[in-house]
Structures are given as C-alpha cells and as structure tokens.
C-alpha cells in the first residue's frame with residue numbers, strides 16, 4: 001500500500017521524501033500553465049506543488065478546476081521553482097468532485113480578494129480559505145497550549161454543567177432552558193423538566209470553586225452563554241471561557257498566574273504556529289487589522305515587559321487628571337464607583353500606558369459580583385481585570401469571599417436568592433479557605449493573537465444577537 005501523508009508532513013520533512021512514492025489528498029487552490037497545481041489539505045497554510053503528468057488525457061484535465069477535490073499518487077522530486085523545495089510528480093489522480101467554474105465564481109473560494117465580511121457570510125465555506133485556516137489552526141494550538149500549561153502545573157481539568165439554576169454573575173442576562181410548551185398561559189415551572197426554572201450557564205465558576213475546595217487546583221474550559229444585547233466586535237452570545245480556580249491562592253498569586261498563562265500561550269504560538277502567524281502578519285493591511293505595529297511585533301512586545309498593575313482608585317484619579325490636564329473628553333462621566341467603559345479602558349491601555357497590558361485590581365463592591373472577597377475598607381473587593389491593547393478586558397477574576405457570614409451578607413445586599421445558592425454557601429462551613437480564580441475569554445484571546453478586528457472571525461459559527469445561522 002502506498003503511504004498517505006498530509007501536506008504538512010511532506011513539506012516539513014522535504015527532501016527526506018525524495019524519489020519516494022506517496023499519496024496525498026486535498027483541494028486545488030490554483031493552476032499554472034495547465035501543468036502545475038497548488039494543493040492544500042488544511043493541515044498547513046502552505047500548498048504542495050503537483051506536476052501533472054503529460055500522459056493525462058485532455059478530457060480529464062478539463063475536469064481539474066480550482067476547488068476540485070482530488071487524490072494524487074506520485075513521486076516526490078526536488079523542485080526547481082524558488083517557492084518550494086519539493087514537488088509531487090503525479091502518476092495517478094482520482095477526482096472526488098470537480099467544481100465547475102461558474103459555481104466557483106459565486107463563492108468566496110474563487111481566488112481573488114474578498115472582504116472579511118463577505119467571507120463571514122459564507123461561514124460554511126470559509127474553512128477552505130487561507131485566512132480562516134490560519135485562524136483555526138492557531139485557535140487549536142492555543143487551546144492545546146492552555147491545557148498543556150495547566151497539566152504541567154498539576155491542575156485538574158473539570159467539566160461544569162451547562163444547564164444551571166444559578167446566575168453566577170448576577171447580571172440577569174441568561175438564556176432560559178425549558179421543555180414546557182411556551183404557548184400556554186401561567187406556566188408552572190415546578191412541572192418543567194427539572195422541576196424548576198433553568199438556564200444556560202454564564203460561567204462555570206461557582207461549581208469550579210466547589211471542586212477546588214477539595215481538589216486544590218482545577219480549571220474548566222467550556223462554552224458559556226450570555227443573552228446580553230451587545231452587538232459589538234468583542235461580544236458573542238455563546239463564547240468559550242477558561243476558568244482556573246485555586247484553593248489557598250490569594251489575589252496576588254491569582255494575578256501572577258493569569259499573566260503567566262497569557263505569556264505562556266503567546267510564546268507557544270510563536271514557537272509552533274509561525275507559518276500561520278506570518279501569513280496573518282503579512283496580510284494585516286489587506287484584512288484591515290491592526291495598523292501601527294505588526295502582529296508579530298505586538299506579540300513579542302507583550303512578552304517583553306511585566307504587565308502594569310494599578311488599583312481601580314488610581315485609575316479613576318488618572319482619568320480625572322488626564323481629563324483636566326489634556327482636555328480629553330469622555331462620553332461617560334468619571335466618578336469613583338462607576339463601571340469603566342470601553343472608552344476609558346481604551347484610553348488607559350492604548351494611550352496612557354502605551355499599549356502595555358494593564359491589570360486593574362480592587363474594584364468597588366457595588367459594581368462587582370457577590371462572590372468577591374470584601375477588603376478591609378468595606379468598600380472594595382479583591383477583584384482584578386486584565387486589559388489588552390486593542391481588545392480591552394480579556395480576563396475578569398478575584399479572590400473569593402470565603403467567610404460564611406460575609407458571603408451571606410453579600411448575597412442579601414445584591415438581592416440574590418440564598419435558597420438557590422445553599423450549596424455554594426455550605427462549602428464555607430466545611431474547612432473554608434482563601435481561594436481565587438479568573439475567567440479568560442478564549443475567543444477574545446484568539447482575536448488578540450490573530451489580530452482580527454471582529455470576534456465573529458475567530459470562532460467557526462458565531463452566535464450574536466439576531467443571528468444563529470449555520
């Protein structure tokens with residue numbers, strides 16, 4: 001049997017394969033002089049040059065059009081072309097499906113410039129495009145590197161429920177899950193599938209905390225759902241979150257871990273995905289991504305310095321000073337206790353801190369969730385957000401309130417139902433310990449790594465307000 005190889009394997013080992021008979025499969029990406037084909041199988045951004053045998057009949061060659069899926073058997077030869085070191089001299093080609101030119105012309109796969117929005121409209125075909133292939137391979141490697149990071153640090157990967165009764169963030173932006181007939185009046189949810197109202201989870205944190213209080217160090221990596229009507233380039237209604245949770249961890253250790261995880265993943269991608277990164281780097285202007293510094297420069301810059309750490313109170317002072325000194329106008333008024341808006345975050349990271357990642361800690365209790373540990377001042381909590389240039393918030397985390405009575409008061413102060421959270425509260429009675437964790441928005445991280453402007457272009461099938469196509 002003739003050995004089958006991916007194009008990535010063949011190109012990686014190159015001349016090692018010289019004069020060997022091999023089998024490859026893929027889609028034809030381009031043709032030159034009716035002799036040379038560029039074949040791609042998705043394993044790499046690079047194409048394998050196929051040299052057509054002069055013995056193929058004309059009728060057969062007519063069916064070999066761009067987009068056609070084929071199986072090729074041939075001999076690997078040294079290429080005299082400058083672009084590649086090896087090529088495949090075909091002896092046998094099997095066509096899986098030939099794509100007529102008129103069909104190809106209507107699709108984003110036709111080899112010409114398409115806008116990123118147009119490519120998104122044909123999300124079912126975009127896996128075959130160069131740009132989306134790069135993004136998906138980088139996404140895959142990022143996901144692997146995150147698992148690798150935690151595995152090497154002795155964390156346990158746990159799976160938290162997707163269907164839940166509790167609203168972790170308390171923002172009330174949840175999708176309801178029911179098997180009831182919604183056409184009837186006065187729905188009685190005690191007769192629903194789970195005997196109560198249930199929702200799609202906005203975060204696996206509460207369950208991860210419970211696990212950490214027995215296993216020590218755990219993390220989740222799963223989909224979360226938010227029914228917020230935010231139609232921005234950084235919001236999805238269904239997105240993926242990485243949520244580590246550590247017993248015996250204080251806020252400072254939590255912050256350190258978060259910065260380390262981000263840097264580890266960036267370094268991993270620089271080490272393992274240079275072909276894909278280089279393609280994105282070169283095409284940055286074409287795709288209208290980041291402007292001033294290149295993608296590669298940006299990633300290396302992030303690795304170079306420690307992230308800036310600054311308290312929320314200092315942030316408010318800076319914003320007020322900047323407003324007065326430099327006459328900067330913000331749409332939202334600045335006062336202690338306000339939620340930082342995108343315009344403030346952008347100003348701080350992109351301008352004031354010159355594109356250095358920023359860690360803001362000790363936010364006011366009034367704008368944060370019930371589970372965060374209250375500081376001695378009684379007004380602020382041991383929280384932290386990490387902001388990246390161009391993206392804004394990528395991580396939200398905190399040290400958790402481990403004291404039963406204080407947690408109970410927080411639940412009351414936030415008008416939450418303590419009956420629903422009985423199990424969470426109960427963990428604070430059985431050897432409660434200081435513990436911390438955070439949530440990293442995985443899709444936003446992929447956006448940062450690939451330089452894409454819109455989060456819809458880094459996830460295969462984006463779910464956003466008024467859109468659940470595909």
Ligand code: 4AD
Pocket residue numbers: 168169202203204205226234235236237239241243244393394395396397398437438439440441442443444
């Ligand atoms: O700040 P958030 O809401 O934090 C939590 O959910 C905590 N329970 C996490 C924890 O401590 N375990 O969300 C965490 C991150 C944000 O920083 C952001 O990167 C991302 O999730 N995120 C979104 N990403 C895409 N689309 C959305 N609609 C997002 N909302 C939050």
Ligand code: MG
Pocket residue numbers: 385393395396
């Ligand atoms: Mg947040």
